[in-house]
Amino acid sequence: PVIQEAARRSLAPSTTLRNLLSWLQGVPSDERPPVYLMTYFNLFLSIGLDQFVTLAQRAGGIRGAVIPDLSFEDAGYVRRIFHAGGMSLIPFVAPTTSDGRMKRIVARSEDFIYLVSLLGTTGKELSETGTVSRLVSRIRLLTDSPVCVGFGIQSPDVASKVLGVADGVIVGSRLVREETDPDRWQSLLAAFCDVARSVPSFSTAGV
Template sequence: MTRIDDTFARLSSEGKKAFVAYVMAGDPDYATSLELVKGLPGAGVDIIELGLPFTDPMADGPTIQLAGQRALEAGMTLQRTLELATEFRKGDDTTPIVLMGYYNPIYNRGVETFLRDARAAGIDGLIVVDLPPEEDSELCIPAQDAGLNFIRLATPTTDDKRLPKVLQNTSGFVYYVSITGITGSAEAEAGDVGPEVARIKAATDLPVIVGFGINSPEKSEAIASVANGAVVGSAIVKRIGEGQATDEVLAFVKTLADGAHRA
């Protein structure tokens, strides 16, 4: 059982849906980012998705691309991202952290070294958007052997033929991408998402969490009502990019979390 499994078991026993928040590690700088991440659980966040800055983030829209650029320009690296997680763990040993990013920085560090260091830093799961199931031997299976969940993305174009392949080595939860395209590019609609979530849930016992296109408390509630929870990233990152104070950003996050928890 990982912290992710424990969190979903607890939420299920409470009859609640999950709220997952994405922030880019090191945006706009290490100290501000650490302060924000430390404040997320108090704002109602059940699982933290921590973005790993990368120079070529092909799945991300302009908002998160700019966040990655800010972080990189401030000196953020994979090593510093793991250090941030380590600092967070000194005060919180229960909130799951999912590291979300691309394979290149992990490959450059070396998979075995990375997995050892990620475990030591308190990382619970990985979302690596550019590794398809056909490459499971690269990272997915070693990660699960090391005790980390490997969370796969399903999309509106994942048909019934492809879905079993996507699910075969997934653990923790399934991340359903509610729209086609990049992050922040459109709004999710519960009427479209609900049947897709039901289709995925018919094929797996894992929780299904929906992300992309959720930007308000109302949308968070609507999407969580047809899934096991909601993920918000771009709408939070946008406020960081605008220079809002940490307490302002966390106040906004709380409204989103409250929405998901009402569902």
């Protein structure tokens, strides 16, 4: 429901991937962190993958994309097009991922691996980090790529605990839920950023 409502608000003023990329082009590159776009595959298809890469290159600073509804098995063609444009396609690993499939996925990892912390829909809170810690350990036996954890990061406190076992956190629905209150949104974002900066290996945030 949180993401569905966010999509409704976004579509109301006719937001598109094309005009988002156009807007990014107007933001000075030294004033924004590396950008990873996260959205559904049909938006890339609507403008064409090659055209997307061209527009992303023109915008500058876009490192790659996270496409939740694109399976690893179907991603080869997309990955090749992204690579040609200097971008990465971020892979997912979940609690249900088998050892064999995990090995194939991480072999294709680049900038980082998106670790889904729990089963279910976005908006649930991660109650403990034991499962995440075990999953991170399994992944690190196979690759040196950073592991960033998403799903369940509903507070700066949870983010801090997860950063004790992983390389990064991905915060989505928690910030989306507060976007209708700009002051509260800004305060919450600042709190998450403070947690990220407390990590010794912290260098730069991604959006």
